[in-house]
Amino acid sequence: MTVLLPALHAASGREAVRFTDRALTYAELATAAGSLAARIAGAGRVAIWATPTPETAVAVVAALLAGVAAVPLNPKTGERELAHIVSDSAPSVVLAGADDQLPAGLAGISRIDAPLTGAASALPAEPSPESPALIIYTSGTTGPPKGAVVPRRAIASTLDALAEAWQWTADDVLVHALPLFHVHGLILGILGPLRRGGSVRHLGRFSTEGVTGELLAGATMLFGVPTMYHRLAEALEKGRELAGALARARLLVSGSAALPVHDHERITAATGRQVVERYGMTETLMLCSVLPAAAPADGGSRPGTVGVPLRGVELRLVDEADGIGEIQVRGPNLFLGYLNRPDATAAAFDGDWFRTGDLASVDEDGQIRIVGRKATDLIKSGGYKIGAGEIENALLEYPGVSEAAVTGEADPDLGERIVAWIVPDDPAAPPGAAELADHVARRLSPHKRPRTVRYLPALPRNEMGKIMKRSLSEGA
Ligand code: MCA
Ligand code: AMP
Numbered sequence: 394m395t396v397l398l399p400a401l402h403a404a405s406g407r408e409a410v411r412f413t414d415r416a417l418t419y420a421e422l423a424t425a426a427g428s429l430a431a432r433i434a435g436a437g438r439v440a441i442w443a444t445p446t447p448e449t450a451v452a453v454v455a456a457l458l459a460g461v462a463a464v465p466l467n468p469k470t471g472e473r474e475l476a477h478i479v480s481d482s483a484p485s486v487v488l489a490g491a492d493d494q495l496p497a498g499l500a501g502i503s504r505i506d507a508p509l510t511g512a513a514s515a516l517p518a519e520p521s522p523e524s525p526a527l528i529i530y531t532s533g534t535t536g537p538p539k540g541a542v543v544p545r546r547a548i549a550s551t552l553d554a555l556a557e558a559w560q561w562t563a564d565d566v567l568v569h570a571l572p573l574f575h576v577h578g579l580i581l582g583i584l585g586p587l588r589r590g591g592s593v594r595h596l597g598r599f600s601t602e603g604v605t606g607e608l609l610a611g612a613t614m615l616f617g618v619p620t621m622y623h624r625l626a627e628a629l630e631k632g633r634e635l636a637g638a639l640a641r642a643r644l645l646v647s648g649s650a651a652l653p654v655h656d657h658e659r660i661t662a663a664t665g666r667q668v669v670e671r672y673g674m675t676e677t678l679m680l681c682s683v684l685p686a687a688a689p690a691d692g693g694s695r696p697g698t699v700g701v702p703l704r705g706v707e708l709r710l711v712d713e714a715d716g717i718g719e720i721q722v723r724g725p726n727l728f729l730g731y732l733n734r735p736d737a738t739a740a741a742f743d744g745d746w747f748r749t750g751d752l753a754s755v756d757e758d759g760q761i762r763i764v765g766r767k768a769t770d771l772i773k774s775g776g777y778k779i780g781a782g783e784i785e786n787a788l789l790e791y792p793g794v795s796e797a798a799v800t801g802e803a804d805p806d807l808g809e810r811i812v813a814w815i816v817p818d819d820p821a822a823p824p825g826a827a828e829l830a831d832h833v834a835r836r837l838s839p840h841k842r843p844r845t846v847r848y849l850p851a852l853p854r855n856e857m858g859k860i861m862k863r864s865l866s867e868g869a
Contacts, residue, residue, distance in 0.1 A: 396519050397457060397526075397545050400563070400590035401426070404513075409587060410450045411594045417447050417509065419590070422454060428511030429455035433486060438528070440464045440484035440502065443574040445595050448490035448507040450583055453527075453573075455488070455507070457545070457584075460520030463488075464528045464540070465574040472498055473787070473836040477537040478530055481733055522546035528732055529576060531675040534770035535782030540732035541675045548580055550725040551678035552588045554703035555581070558682045559644055559669070561614070563590035568607035569616040570599035576675050577649050577776070582616050601628040601635055608638035615645050618776030619652040620807055622668060626659040639664040644685060646671060649776035650808045651763060657696035672699035672763065674749055675778075676741065678726040680706050681761050698760035708761070709746065716754045717764055721746040769862060772801035774809050777840045781862075784811065784843070787836045793817055793824040796852050798860050799843070813843035814865050816851055823848050 396402065400409070404420040411417075417425065429451060433439055436459070441452045443465040456463035464482045466475070475498040487499050491506040526545045530538040555561060567586050571578030586593040594612055596603035599621050608615065617625075622645075628635055639645060639660065648671045661667050671682035683700035702708045705725050710718030723746050730738035741748055752765045770781040781799040788797035796816035801809035817823035826846035834842040853861045 395522065395549060397549055398454065398584070398587050400587060401454065401458070402516060403590070407590070408592050410447060410583065411592070412446050412450075413595075413597045415447050417450065420513075421510070422451065422587075423516065424511040424513045425451045425508050426454035426458055426511075427514060427516050429488070429505070429507055430458035430517055431514075432505060433461050433488070434459045434517065436461050437485045438462045438464060438482055440466050440479070440482065440487040440499070442466055442468055442487060442489040442493050442495060442499075443572070443579070444468050444490060444493065445570075445573055445597050446490050447509055448488075448493075449573050451509065452488035452507040453579065453583065454587070457526055458517050460517070460524055462525040462528055462542070464530075465579060467572065467574045467838060468493075469839050471834060471836045471838055472496070474537065474838055475499070478540070481537075482528055482540055520545065522549065523729075525729060527580070529574070529579075529675050532771070532778050532780040532783060533737070534768045534780050536780070537783060538780075539734055539737055542729040542732055543576075543580075543675075543678070544729050547678050547726050547728060548584060549588070550705055551580070551673075551703070552585050554705055554726070555585065555671070555679055555682065556589060557704055558684055559614075559646070560685070561585070561589055561591075561644075565589065565591045565614050565643065566612045567591065567593045567614045567616060568596065568604060568612035569593070570596035570603065570621070571616060571618070575777075576673065576678060577616065577618065580678065581648075599624070601625055605635045605638040608642050609634075613643040615639075615642055617647055618649045619647055619656065620775045622647050622652055622660065623656050623806055626656045626663075629659060629663040636663045640666055642666070644669060648673060648679075650773045652696070653805075653808075654696045667696070670696075670699050672751075672761070674751075676728045677722055677724075677747055677749065678728075679703055680708065680720075680722055680726070680749075683760075695756075695760070698756060698762045700761065701759055702761070710753060710755065711743070711746075711748075717752055718754075719767060720749040720751045720753050720761070720763075722749060723747065772799075772809050772811055774801065774804070774807045774811055775840060776808070779811060779841050783837060784813070784833055784841055787833050788813055788815065788829060788843075790836075791824055791829060791832050793819065793822070794829075798852050798862060798865060800862050800866050802845070802866060804844075807844075810844045811841065812845045812847065812866075814847050814849055814852065816849055820848070820850065
């Protein structure tokens with residue numbers, strides 16, 4: 394049976410993970426996670442308070458070693474969303490750092506603090522590749538987020554396909570600042586280096602200075618969402634040190650949303666390097682990537698494409714009109730389904746093909762070009778997927794809100810910015826924009842808060858009473 398994290402068994406003195414100034418070698422990670430794995434064996438499901446810390450790395454690795462499905466929690470999740478995730482996933486234990494203050498919503502669950510040391514002992518036998526490894530909550534157009542159940546097999550296959558596409562090896566040192574409760578930051582950003590036997594340095598929070606420092610100190614790869622590359626592109630205009638640092642990296646990879654061509658071009662102009670785009674989804678892990686060899690600095694590969702399907706991924710375009718169709722995929726990278734949602738799981742598949750909802754065309758040389766998505770009620774802001782419906786429901790609860798609609802508008806920094814359209818009960822005294830943003834941040838998550846609030850006397854509706862969102866944005 395293939396081992397998911399072979400380097401843990403070798404347990405060398407090589408640095409595995411570093412979070413700002415705290416690091417663990419493979420030997421330290423293996424003993425700490427091994428001892429925690431023994432404590433949580435048979436626990437059913439565990440939740441992980443997913444701060445960017447070594448404790449989170451130990452907790453995730455322990456759950457993987459024990460074969461216990463783990464639910465990474467956004468430490469900034471608001472009370473409503475947390476309550477939903479906890480009741481839906483029913484974890485028996487929450488794993489946290491010793492210094493973490495957990496919210497009241499987790500008070501009913503027993504807590505184990507992830508250790509950073511442990512006694513060396515044999516690691517548990519490798520669980521089945523089909524067993525659930527992670528349950529990652531992801532937003533849909535309406536209703537609360539759904540838990541995508543990701544098996545070990547999908548993690549192994551996606552990471553190996555990326556390794557092949559990017560020649561990613563144990564010699565690579567990755568730097569990133571992504572959150573650890575989504576696929577990008579956790580599976581690619583932490584488990585990726587660990588599967589290769591390489592190293593990851595997490596910045597704690599994103600800053601251009603942090604990226605510069607780690608790349609100058611020898612990191613070879615950078616992973617980020619387009620917002621981060623946009624901020625790097627802006628900073629490049631102000632100083633040369635960052636340009637030198639980015640030019641040294643072996644690989645600059647962007648994903649989770651489209652990187653605008655203007656940002657691609659600014660980075661290439663200043664550094665001589667082309668950012669490699671890859672495309673994926675929580676339910677499918679990684680699907681496509683530009684191959685670095687085909688991305689020379691002279692623009693040989695065109696920015697705006699997400700490259701070609703990764704090894705093992707089958708991809709087709711469905712219902713094509715004018716060369717544009719929905720991307721459907723199948724392969725060993727797919728999830729097992731949505732937790733407790735057989736209806737949603739069934740609706741997401743067309744036979745054994747998963748419907749991504751993304752619309753694309755294929756260039757003459759086979760490169761996939763994403764041109765939009767089927768659902769207008771899904772917003773990608775800062776690389777986070779956010780459902781308009783969940784925010785509308787939260788806004789409608791707020792005193793003084795009579796009607797609410799949420800749309801995404803183009804934003805140079807975030808890609809899309811959440812805009813709330815509010816019909817107040819009393820037009821003379823509408824609830825304030827900051828109050829509404831705080832309410833959504835407290836109930837759901839800060840990244841779901843509206844960045845702009847617009848007030849209207851009524852929402853535009855068609856004869857069926859359906860809100861016509863397109864005319865909202867057009868009239869703005
Ligand atoms: C602001 N904050 C608030 C409020 N306003 N808190 C409570 N109430 C409020 N009203 C807090 C925030 O929590 C945060 O805290 C800080 O203020 C700044 O928030 P914000 O302005 O939202 O942050 P930002 O600067 O806009 O963040 C940009 C970012 C972020 C760093 C790029 O969007 C990000 O990390 N994105 C990554 C998303 C991601 O990983 N997506 C992958 C999923 P504090 O200061 O403490 O932080 S997609 C995926 O996985 C697929 C598979 C794929 O293809 O990759
Ligand atoms: P999530 O559901 O949060 O995992 O986000 C997955 C979605 O992000 C995909 O369905 C795409 O719409 C989008 N996405 C991810 N990577 C890219 C990319 N490189 N270019 C365009 N869209 C992307």
